[in-house]
Structure formats: structure tokens, C-alpha cells
Amino acid sequence: xxxxxxxxxxxxxxxxxxxxxxxxxxxxxxxxxxxxxxxxxxxxxxxxxxxxxxxxxxxxxxxxxxxxxxxxxxxxxxxxxxxxxxxxxxxxxxxxxxxxxxxxxxxxxxxxxxxxxxxxxxxxxxxxxxxxxxxxxxxxxxxxxxxxxxxxxxxxxxxxxxxxxxxxxxxxxxxxxxxxxxxxxxxxxxxxxxxxxxxxxxxxxxxxxxxxxxxxxxxxxxx
Numbered sequence: 001x002x003x004x005x006x007x008x009x010x011x012x013x014x015x016x017x018x019x020x021x022x023x024x025x026x027x028x029x030x031x032x033x034x035x036x037x038x039x040x041x042x043x044x045x046x047x048x049x050x051x052x053x054x055x056x057x058x059x060x061x062x063x064x065x066x067x068x069x070x071x072x073x074x075x076x077x078x079x080x081x082x083x084x085x086x087x088x089x090x091x092x093x094x095x096x097x098x099x100x101x102x103x104x105x106x107x108x109x110x111x112x113x114x115x116x117x118x119x120x121x122x123x124x125x126x127x128x129x130x131x132x133x134x135x136x137x138x139x140x141x142x143x144x145x146x147x148x149x150x151x152x153x154x155x156x157x158x159x160x161x162x163x164x165x166x167x168x169x170x171x172x173x174x175x176x177x178x179x180x181x182x183x184x185x186x187x188x189x190x191x192x193x194x195x196x197x198x199x200x201x202x203x204x205x206x207x208x209x210x211x212x213x214x215x216x217x218x219x220x221x222x223x
Contacts, residue, residue: 009058015072018046019079026080026089036088039077042132043094044102047073051113054103066113074120081124090128090154091121096136111141118148128152130177133159142172161192187219196220 010018026037041047049055050072056063062071073091080089095114096107118129129145131137133155146153155167156177164176182188184201191198197220205213 012060015062019076022076023079023083026084030084030088036090036127037080037084038090038092038130039073039080040092041073042092042097047076047091048094048102051117052102053105053109066109066116070113070117070120073117074124077121077124077126081126086125087127089126090130091126092130092132093117094132094134094157095141097132097134107138111138111144114141115144115148118145122149122151126151128154128175130154130156131173132157146172183213184217185220186215186217187221191220194220 022039029037039047041051050062051066051069053063053069056069058064058068061068063069077089077091093114096110121129128151129149131142131145131153134157152174153172154175154177155164155173156179158180159167159176159178164173164178167173167176178188180201181198183206184199185191188198190196199217202213208214
């Protein structure tokens with residue numbers, strides 16, 4: 001049985017501690033040889049919890065209007081930029097997503113939230129914003145992010161070679177990412193180059209332990 005646990009909101013000193021944790025983790029990544037870090041502001045993780053007013057019910061400077069709810073994300077990003085350089089930072093967003101049981105909120109406010117974040121992150125001059133695309137994102141939000149952010153935009157999530165190419169050609173995205181395509185096709189790039197058919201992903205073995213669904217997908221040349 002799963003038992004829900006409810007915790008009080010983070011106090012100011014805990015928020016500062018989390019800032020420090022993010023900075024230390026980013027510095028450690030650079031020391032370990034990584035080119036940079038990507039902050040996870042999607043899929044119901046902590047940064048997105050601050051953004052969503054159904055989760056963030058704070059009544060201090062981190063809650064209420066969209067500027068306050070965006071404060072934590074921007075503070076963390078700015079602190080990391082000061083430690084490793086803004087050019088080594090990307091951030092992942094998923095506007096309008098309800099993953100991790102998040103309840104959606106007013107569509108105009110979602111649009112304004114991510115427009116504001118994109119504009120402020122542009123001022124910080126971070127390397128990129130990584131958008132997890134989903135059918136609920138309206139075209140006006142894609143356009144607003146594009147207009148507000150002048151550095152690299154990466155789009156991912158359920159893309160096909162055809163839909164990815166369309167995003168690149170219409171200037172919505174600068175780069176595209178494939179996750180599940182690579183999981184199911186160890187020779188994914190080669191298949192795209194040859195216009196070869198792709199393996200179907202087995203969702204029953206996704207993120208499961210063992211070899212099945214991890215290293216047992218066949219190469220196209222082995223058929």
C-alpha cells in the first residue's frame with residue numbers, strides 16, 4: 001500500500017540550502033568532465049512544483065503570482081551561472097504537462113509563465129531551453145518562447161523524423177532530441193540516414209530491470 005506523506009513548505013533557510021546543493025552539484029559535474037548541466041524544470045520535479053500554483057500554495061515571495069512562482073527557478077539558474085558560467089547551463093520545461101499527477105492551471109497563466117521565464121532566462125544568457133513537447137502546448141506558446149529566447153531551443157518528446165524536420169525547417173527549434181527512438185533502436189542514426197523502418201518501443205519493459213527492453217532490440221542489419 002502506498003501511503004501519502006504531507007510535508008510543510010520549505011523554510012527560507014532550506015531554500016538557500018537547496019540553492020547551494022544545485023550549485024555544488026553543477027560544480028561537481030564540471031569537475032567530473034561534463035560540458036555543462038541541464039536543470040530539470042519539467043515532469044513534476046522541484047522547479048516545476050514551484051511554478052504550478054496548484055502545488056505551490058506559498059504566501060511569501062516564492063508563491064502567488066507567476067513572477068514569485070518563477071523566482072526559485074531563476075535564482076537557482078543565476079546562482080549556477082555565477083559558479084560555472086551561463087554558457088554551461090540548459091533547462092528543461094514541459095508547459096501544460098500534467099505528469100506526476102500535477103493538476104493543470106489556467107491556460108493563459110501557463111502561457112504567460114513560460115513566456116516570462118524564457119524572457120528572464122534570455123537575460124541570463126543561458127545556453128539553451130529544452131522543451132518537452134506535448135499536444136496541449138498551443139502554437140502561440142511555441143512562438144512566444146521563440147521570440148523571448150534568442151539562444152538555442154531544443155524540442156523533444158514523441159518526435160518522428162518527419163515532425164522533427166518540420167520543427168527545424170519552420171524555425172520553431174534549433175535542435176531536436178530523441179529519447180525513446182534511441183532506446184528501441186541502437187542504430188537509430190543509421191536508420192534515419194537509410195530511411196529504414198524503426199523498431200517499436202516495448203512500453204512493458206520501459207525502465208524495467210534486466211536486459212529485456214534495454215539491450216535486446218535488434219539492429220536493422222541483423223534482420
